Amino acid sequence: MLHLRLITPAEKTDAAVRLIDGTIGTTHLCVLPGAARNPSGDVVLCDVAREAADDLLSGLQRLGLDTTGSIAVENIDLSLSERADKAEKEAPGESADAVLWEHLSEATHEESTLSVTYLAFITLATMIAACGVVLDNAILIVGAMAVGPEFGPLAGISTAAVQRRPRLALRSLIALLVGFAVAMAVTVLFSLFMDAVGLFSQEQLDADRPQTGFVYAPDWFSFVVAVLAGAAGTLSLTSAKSGALVGVAISVTTVPAAANAAVALSYGDTVQTWGSSEQLLLNLVGIIIAGTLTLLIQKSLWSKQHERLRRRATT
Template identity: 25%
Template structure:
């Protein structure tokens, strides 16, 4: 429920009160005694989803946007007339919980801090995420998401489009792209300092760190996370659900990949940095796309009939741009996903071949088989075939002393390479597991 206070311009009192009477709204009117061009102040309660249509109807009878209008939460309204009004606006859909267009813009603005504060918080978030990734600490990475103020600008962009407010749209886009660029730069600087001051072991392979490796080899399956975050963010904002929780989800799609891109740059891995940056951009655009579509589905439109056609054109244009760029960038992610699948399939096939060969040697047992790819442990270059990225297949064979067999090594090499398009190096390591 909402309680609304509206100042009535001089000469518009009768039209405003007649409009409220037609809506069946119970109201209280007081005279306006200031020297401004207002005749009275009217107070009235309405259901949450009635705020926008009621304010629009008042605007049609002469209450301009410059009029002093306040919308606040109302805990309880004891009025038979209000109960009837509430029944009139009651629905079985999400519309019953929707806030007005005016409240939506206000909340988006409140979630978007001053640019200096936004940038500082985003940089701090990226720095914390960088440390969390290098520590391989999920708890620290989650903490970095909590402090990232990314939800406001992300939702402002979508809201600005559907209500035809170009200033809100431009501000949201500027915040997001500057924040992403600044976050990657901050992560790169901090990662370089950590590496230079030997706060991590010299020669460490960052792709051996789980929290890092899964973000520098991004896959297409991560896109639904961003789409879900954008849709959930808009629904939360429009219905009053806990927006803070959804804000963490949006940050989860953006902050860790930003930090991973900076780490890859500091470690001199440009291809890995490119992969993480592509993931950030795809997620960023995915959040905006999902938010835009969800707002349109919920029925938000500009307040003026003259602006609706313009907003419609902007909506279609924005959707086309977002979808086109996402599709182009997703081609890279799709390549990485396919390459990852190929490498996993090759590893499974190699394991089966090794088990089959060792089954013919009673004393030899397969302990472990790993496939190592270039630059560490993840497929990074989607333009290459999977086997072109494999550096070596390492096979650990256990057995009693004397199990070492040149013929066994040759058989493993031959059988595994028959499944590779390019020749793959095979290393066999014998580990004594018993006494001969």
């Protein structure tokens, strides 16, 4: 269940209440006349099943409450209520399958913004991966993949494509390209420093690396894994399954490929630099394609669910 807190101008309160009453899957409706001060107006509270929330939020936005008042949504971790149980049973579909498009847009907007923290995470992840490829240490590679924040911009591009939001697409693309460019540039300098102090060597890079050699040898399996991971990652975002997103992060070789390219570039190894760059590009494209297709399928399925919900509400 989700909890909605609305601030509505007095003249729009009745319309908002009628909309909530007419939405299957809502309960615990409370109206507090004149309770809001900034902005002034009435406060309307209700609970709604997650699978019915997107349609309700769209209707509230059509009333203009996002501009003249406020719409706040919170997750309810525990609700001991027969009415809540009934509302969830009446709402079509399953809550785990529901997509809150506004929440997805907000989440991807936050995760795809180019910031100092984002640059720090992707740079540190790439430097950790650089140590992993030189030492042929799979544990360091997995750690670097878990630290990397690059799935946020990738999900932002997919979301922007489905929702036709060019500004979100541009913001996500800038974060992705600038993030990897900065991370790889710093990692080149890091590699030169590590070589100067005797911790990195070209012999280590050129040696047989059974644990990490795959990061500069792209093949169709790389693309297949990227597509599967992109679909899983998108589902984890839409269903708020953060644990699944961690699994996605450690299954795709984006950061390790960027790290190997940077280390190879520092030694002038064009073969590994090009192979790692291909691996990186292949994985990024696969994730974006899979994420976009997954969202399109979810959008199509839930549009049919919403249509059935509207028909039930009018009968």
